[in-house]
Amino acid sequence: MNELIEFISNNLQIIYIVILSIFVGVEIIKSIPAVLHTPLMSGANALSGVVIVGAILVMLHSNPTDYVALVLGFIAVVLGVLNVVGGFAVTNRMLDMFKKKK
Amino acid sequence: MSIILSIIYLIATVTFIVGLKKLGHPDTAKSGNLIAAGGMGLAIVGTIFVHDLEVPTLIYVLIGVAILVGSIIGGLIAVKVEMTKMPELVSLFNGFGGASAALIGIVEFGNADIKAASASIVSTILSAIIIGAITFSGSLIAWGKLNGSVKSVIKIPQYNIVNNLFIIAIVALGAYVVVGNIDSQILLYLLLVGGLVYGILFVLPIGGADMPVVISLLNSLTGIAAAITGVLYNNMVMLVGGILVGSAGIILTVAMCKAMNRTLASVIFGSFTASGSVEGVN
Secondary structure: OHHHHHHHOOOOOHHHHHHHHHHHHHHOOEEEEEHOOOOOOOOHHHOOOOOOHHHHHHHHOOOOOHHHHHHHHHHHHHHHHHHHHHHHHHHHOOOOOOOOOO | OOOHHHHHHHHHHHHHHHHHHHHHOOOOOOHHHHHHHHHHHHHOOOOOHHOOOOOOOOHHHHHHHHHHHHHHHHHHHHHOOOOOHHHHHHHHHHHHHHHHHHHHHHHHHHHHHOOOHHHHHHHHHHHHHHHHHHHHHHHHHHHHHHHOOOOOOOOOOHHHHHHHHHHHHHHHHHHHHHHHOOOOHHHHHHHEEEEEHHHHHHHOOHOOOOOHHHHHHHHHHHHEEEEEHHHHHHHHHHHHHOOOOOOHHHHHHHHHHHOOOHHHHHHHHHHOOOOOOOOOOO
16 A cells, blocks of 8 residues: 555646546547547557657667667657558548548 | 757647648548647657758768658559559558567667666557557558558457466566566567567457447557657657547547447457357447
């Protein structure tokens, strides 16, 4: 129990941000027309590629002789970029199609 | 962290919120996507160049090559693929994001002094690995189902019970590592494999028609994995971006279910009842 209280007091700022972000996320997605479901999913998918920032941090912090960390970090960056670039590009194409239909 | 980088992250975070908001309206959707993409680019460039670390040139070159390779492959796939294959592509890209989070977790497990680390750090690292692994394998199965390489619904007897016991076992093993501060590579890889297997078990029994909902759910999970990694680095753009995707993704998943006249539970547990039964609905 003490550990839990300690955890909360150490991470209070993060807990606030998480809770407020949850509400923001819920509010901005409310009442979306069904035609936009797939593009929105795709756009959100591209945003989850923000994990690339962490992958870059891994590489920046790793020791040039630590090959395991370098290789894993390298792959993580490639995968993260795939998620970001592919995600936004696909969303853009979907929305192009959407416009032509109208 | 330099204050300039913090401001860059702040701007990027705002573009994510504005972009996501604009994506929800037909007239502004396209500009929303571009705004979010711009913010992401800003965050990436800022992370690479704005810091006070001493980084050898080799590392910069490697990062540059990685980004170039990923951009070319990702861009080419996204432009070349037929329109009808878009949903499965989203799933594939989402899986890559999850894999990235899992890899970060593995590296950080190696870097951290696990024996001395606090419970919150160890649990953060392990959650990133497990959730990342689940979204990776789950998304690959969803991708395979949509493109036809994973055929039909594969039913394991009593799969709901099997799945639940499996995830409980993973969480219990994770908790054991956290509480005991156990610095074991074997347990680490056991958890990784456990996450991968669970992702497969989770998606395999769900029918192909429900895949968009599952992809949306997995996408939401990737967001949570990104947010967890953000906690690890105390990085606000990852934290807020990830949570936004996580919460927006859940709401979107529920909305997609509603559009199909289904409930989320019936999608996930729907095939629990024997084929033909409608008990799962409502």
